[in-house]
Amino acid sequence: MKAAAKKKAAETQLEVCKGSLGVVETREFTFAEGPDPLKLESGETLGPITLAYETYGQLNAEKSNAILVLHALSGDAHAAGILKEESTPGWWNAMIGPGKPFDTDKYFVICSNVIGGCKGSTGPSSLNPQTGKPYGTDFPFITIADMVAAQRHLIDFLGIERLLCVAGGSMGGMQVLQWVASYPERVRSAIPIATALKHSPQQIAFNEVIRQSIMGDPAWRGGHYYESGQPERGLAVARMIGHITFMSDQSMEEKFSRKLKKGKGHFSFNFDPDFEVEGYLHYRGASFVKRFDANSYLYITKALDYFDLSGEKLIGGHAIDTRFLVLSFQSDWLYPSYQSQEIVRLLKRKQIDATYCELKSTYGHDAFLVETEGQGTLVSHFLERTYTGAVNGNGNGGGNGKHR
Amino acid sequence: MKAAAKKKAAETQLEVCKGSLGVVETREFTFAEGPDPLKLESGETLGPITLAYETYGQLNAEKSNAILVLHALSGDAHAAGILKEESTPGWWNAMIGPGKPFDTDKYFVICSNVIGGCKGSTGPSSLNPQTGKPYGTDFPFITIADMVAAQRHLIDFLGIERLLCVAGGSMGGMQVLQWVASYPERVRSAIPIATALKHSPQQIAFNEVIRQSIMGDPAWRGGHYYESGQPERGLAVARMIGHITFMSDQSMEEKFSRKLKKGKGHFSFNFDPDFEVEGYLHYRGASFVKRFDANSYLYITKALDYFDLSGEKLIGGHAIDTRFLVLSFQSDWLYPSYQSQEIVRLLKRKQIDATYCELKSTYGHDAFLVETEGQGTLVSHFLERTYTGAVNGNGNGGGNGKHR
Numbered sequence: 147m148k149a150a151a152k153k154k155a156a157e158t159q160l161e162v163c164k165g166s167l168g169v170v171e172t173r174e175f176t177f178a179e180g181p182d183p184l185k186l187e188s189g190e191t192l193g194p195i196t197l198a199y200e201t202y203g204q205l206n207a208e209k210s211n212a213i214l215v216l217h218a219l220s221g222d223a224h225a226a227g228i229l230k231e232e233s234t235p236g237w238w239n240a241m242i243g244p245g246k247p248f249d250t251d252k253y254f255v256i257c258s259n260v261i262g263g264c265k266g267s268t269g270p271s272s273l274n275p276q277t278g279k280p281y282g283t284d285f286p287f288i289t290i291a292d293m294v295a296a297q298r299h300l301i302d303f304l305g306i307e308r309l310l311c312v313a314g315g316s317m318g319g320m321q322v323l324q325w326v327a328s329y330p331e332r333v334r335s336a337i338p339i340a341t342a343l344k345h346s347p348q349q350i351a352f353n354e355v356i357r358q359s360i361m362g363d364p365a366w367r368g369g370h371y372y373e374s375g376q377p378e379r380g381l382a383v384a385r386m387i388g389h390i391t392f393m394s395d396q397s398m399e400e401k402f403s404r405k406l407k408k409g410k411g412h413f414s415f416n417f418d419p420d421f422e423v424e425g426y427l428h429y430r431g432a433s434f435v436k437r438f439d440a441n442s443y444l445y446i447t448k449a450l451d452y453f454d455l456s457g458e459k460l461i462g463g464h465a466i467d468t469r470f471l472v473l474s475f476q477s478d479w480l481y482p483s484y485q486s487q488e489i490v491r492l493l494k495r496k497q498i499d500a501t502y503c504e505l506k507s508t509y510g511h512d513a514f515l516v517e518t519e520g521q522g523t524l525v526s527h528f529l530e531r532t533y534t535g536a537v538n539g540n541g542n543g544g545g546n547g548k549h550r
Numbered sequence: 551m552k553a554a555a556k557k558k559a560a561e562t563q564l565e566v567c568k569g570s571l572g573v574v575e576t577r578e579f580t581f582a583e584g585p586d587p588l589k590l591e592s593g594e595t596l597g598p599i600t601l602a603y604e605t606y607g608q609l610n611a612e613k614s615n616a617i618l619v620l621h622a623l624s625g626d627a628h629a630a631g632i633l634k635e636e637s638t639p640g641w642w643n644a645m646i647g648p649g650k651p652f653d654t655d656k657y658f659v660i661c662s663n664v665i666g667g668c669k670g671s672t673g674p675s676s677l678n679p680q681t682g683k684p685y686g687t688d689f690p691f692i693t694i695a696d697m698v699a700a701q702r703h704l705i706d707f708l709g710i711e712r713l714l715c716v717a718g719g720s721m722g723g724m725q726v727l728q729w730v731a732s733y734p735e736r737v738r739s740a741i742p743i744a745t746a747l748k749h750s751p752q753q754i755a756f757n758e759v760i761r762q763s764i765m766g767d768p769a770w771r772g773g774h775y776y777e778s779g780q781p782e783r784g785l786a787v788a789r790m791i792g793h794i795t796f797m798s799d800q801s802m803e804e805k806f807s808r809k810l811k812k813g814k815g816h817f818s819f820n821f822d823p824d825f826e827v828e829g830y831l832h833y834r835g836a837s838f839v840k841r842f843d844a845n846s847y848l849y850i851t852k853a854l855d856y857f858d859l860s861g862e863k864l865i866g867g868h869a870i871d872t873r874f875l876v877l878s879f880q881s882d883w884l885y886p887s888y889q890s891q892e893i894v895r896l897l898k899r900k901q902i903d904a905t906y907c908e909l910k911s912t913y914g915h916d917a918f919l920v921e922t923e924g925q926g927t928l929v930s931h932f933l934e935r936t937y938t939g940a941v942n943g944n945g946n947g948g949g950n951g952k953h954r
Contacts (some may be wrong), residue, residue, distance in 0.1 A: 287819040344808060346803055347805075347827035348794065348802045352794060352825050354790070354825075354831060355787060361821065362786075382762070383766055386758070386759045386760050393752075399750055404754075404858065413856055417848060419758065421855070425757050435934075451825070454823075491808045
C-alpha cells in the first residue's frame with residue numbers, strides 16, 4: 147500500500163472509532179527465561195513465557211489508577227481501540243476508552259492475554275525451546291491460577307504494586323477471582339462478571355463434548371497437527387456447540403426464529419443447512435477455525451473445568467479489604483445467576499464489601515460483551531467510588547477525591 | 551440353552567416384572583408393497599414399508615379401547631414388559647401394564663416404531679429393494695407426517711376405526727399432534743407430553759450440531775458405511791450432546807456434582823475424563839453407538855426440525871372433538887413449558903377441550919420417561935373420563951360407563 151493510501155486507511159479507521167481510543171498496539175512481555183521457569187500447579191514448569199498485552203490511558207505518578215481487564219475463553223489482549231490494518235474494534239471497546247466506563251482519561255487500563263492461548267502468548271502452538279517445534283500436547287497443563295501467576299509477572303514488570311481493579315467476564319471473571327485468591331493485597335477491587343466459583347457438571351459436560359469433538363477428528367493427530375493443519379471439522383463443531391451456549395433461547399428466537407437461509411423458498415430435503423440459524427453456526431464454526439488453535443481450546447477448557455474457588459479457597463482465614471462488584475445476566479444459562487449469587491454469599495459470609503446486580507438481558511452469556519449500557523453505569527460508579535477512596539473512609543486506593 | 555435353563559430364565563424375567571406385563575413380543579407389519587408405495591411429503595415414494603410394533607392388553611368387541619403410544623427420537627416399539635432373552639423392560643414400563651395408567655386390563659395399547667428408524671422398521675439401514683444393499687443416504691427424506699401416515703396403515707390393519715387415545719412424549723408428542731392434524735376423526739383424545747408445535751432455533755441448532763458431528767466423521771462416508779462400520783466417534787459425540795440436553799442443570803448437580811471418576815483421587819492433568827459426569831457421557835455415547843444407526847439419527851433429527859404445526863396447521867377450519875391432555879415438566883429446557891403452553895393456547899382459541907398441567911420435576915426432558923407418578927395419575931384420570939364418555943355427554947369414545 148502506498149503512503150497516501152495507508153494514511154487514508156488509518157484516517158478511516160480513526161473515523162470509525164470516533165470518541166474511542168483509535169489505533170492501539172499489542173505488546174509482548176517475556177519472562178521465566180533460562181534456569182528460572184514458572185512452576186505450574188500440575189508440578190511441571192514452563193518457560194520462557196511470553197504474554198501479549200495492551201494498555202490504554204496513562205499510569206499516574208502514584209501508580210494508583212491501574213485496572214487489569216481479563217478476557218474470556220477465546221478472547222485476546224485486544225480489548226479496545228483498533229489495531230493497524232484491522233477494522234474490528236477490541237472485544238470490550240464499548241466499555242474501555244475516553245469517557246467510557248473504564249475511562250482512559252482517568253485510568254490506566256491493561257488487558258492481558260493468557261498462557262495456554264494462541265493470541266500472542268505462550269501456548270501449545272508456540273515453539274517448544276527443547277525441540278524447536280510447536281509444543282502440541284507436550285505443552286504442560288495450565289490452570290487459571292497459572293494464568294494469573296503469569297499475569298502477576300506482567301504487573302510487576304509494569305511497576306504496579308496494587309491494582310485499582312481487576313475486571314472480566316466468564317473466564318475473565320474466574321481470573322478476577324483467582325487474582326483475589328492468589329494476591330489479595332494487590333487487588334483494591336474486583337469485578338467478576340457472568341462467572342462462577344467452579345464449573346457445574348453441566349458446564350463440564352459441554353466442555354467435554356467440545357474436547358471430544360476436537361480429539362475425535364483424525365486430523366487432530368494426538369495434538370501434533372501443526373504441519374498438517376488444524377482438525378477443522380471437529381473444531382468447527384466444537385465451536386458451534388459453544389455458540390449455542392453463549393446465546394439464549396429467546397435471543398436465538400429473536401435473531402433467527404425459523405427463517406430459512408437466504409434464497410431458500412422451501413426445505414431442501416437433504417442434509418444441507420435449511421435454516422438461517424444453521425447457516426449462522428456454520429459461519430461461526432468456519433471462522434473460528436481460522437482464528438483459534440484447537441489445542442488451546444482443549445487446554446483452556448480443561449483449566450476452566452479444574453477451576454474451583456468454593457469453600458475457603460477464594461478467601462482463607464486472612465482479612466482482605468478488596469471491594470467487589472458482582473454482575474450476572476438474567477438469560478445467561480451457561481453461567482446462571484445462581485453461580486454469581488454463590489460468589490456474593492461467600493463474600494458476605496466473610497464480611498467483604500460486595501455489591502451484586504443481576505442485569506436484565508435476553509442475550510444469554512454473550513450479554514457481558516454486548517449489554518454495555520447497564521453494566522457500564524454500574525462499573526463506572528463502582529470504579530469512581532473505589533478510586534476516590536470514599537469507601538471505608540480510606541484513600542489507599544486512589545486519588546483523594548481528585549480526578550485526573 | 552437347554553429347555554430347563556430357558557424355563558428358569560423366563561421365570562426369572564417374569565419375577566423381575568411382577569405386577570407387570572411379563573414377556574412381550576415385537577411384531578412386524580409390512581405394507582406399500584409392489585406398485586403402490588407410500589407417497590412422502592418430499593414428493594418421493596417409499597415401499598415396501600415395515601413397521602415394528604407391540605401390543606398389550608385386549609381389543610374389545612367395539613374396538614373402542616385402543617390407545618396408540620408413540621416414542622421419542624431413539625426409542626422403539628418396545629414400550630412395556632420384557633422381551634425374551636432381554637432383561638430391560640420397555641421404555642414406558644411404569645406407565646403401561648395391568649393397573650398402570652395405560653391400564654392393559656382395560657385398554658388395548660399399541661406402540662408403533664417409526665419409519666426412518668433402525669429398530670425393526672424401514673429406514674436408511676434397511677435393504678433398498680432396487681439395489682439389494684442398505685439404502686444409506688439414498689433413503690428418501692421422511693417427515694413426522696410420513697411417520698404418522700405409515701402408522702395409519704398399521705391402525706387400519708389392526709381394524710381400528712377410531713383410537714381412544716394417542717399419547718407420547720418429545721418426538722412421540724409431535725406424532726400425537728400430527729395424528730390429530732392428519733386424521734382428526736380417528737383420534738378421540740390426545741396426550742402430547744414435553745413437546746412442541748415446532749422446533750425453536752435453539753432446538754434446530756442442537757440438532758444441526760449433532761448432524762455435523764456425525765457427518766464430520768470420515769467414517770460416515772457420505773452415509774454409505776454399512777460395510778465399513780458406523781461413524782462411531784462422531785455418533786458418540788452427537789449422543790453426548792443429546793444427553794446434556796435431556797438432563798437439567800439441577801439433575802446433573804444432584805447426580806454428579808464435581809465428583810471425580812471412581813478411583814481418581816486428584817486431577818489427571820491430561821485429556822482423559824476426570825469427572826464422573828464425563829465418564830457418564832462417554833458411557834452413554836459408547837452404548838448408543840452399539841444400538842442406533844447414525845443415518846437414522848440424521849434423518850429423524852431433520853424430521854423433527856421440519857415439523858411445524860403452528861398457526862392453522864394443527865387444526866384447520868374444521869371442527870374436531872378430540873380431547874387433549876397437554877403435559878410439560880418444569881426443568882425441561884429442551885422442550886420448555888412455554889412450548890406446551892403454545893399448544894394449549896392454540897387449542898383454546900379453537901375451543902377444543904384441553905387440560906394443561908406443568909409437572910414439578912428436576913429431571914429435565916428425561917422427566918417424561920421417569921416422572922411416572924404425577925404424570926400417571928393425570929393420564930389415568932384423563933383416559934378414564936374419555937373412555938366412559940362422561941365428557942361432553944357423548945359415549946362415542948368408549949364403554950358407556952362400564953369398564954371391561
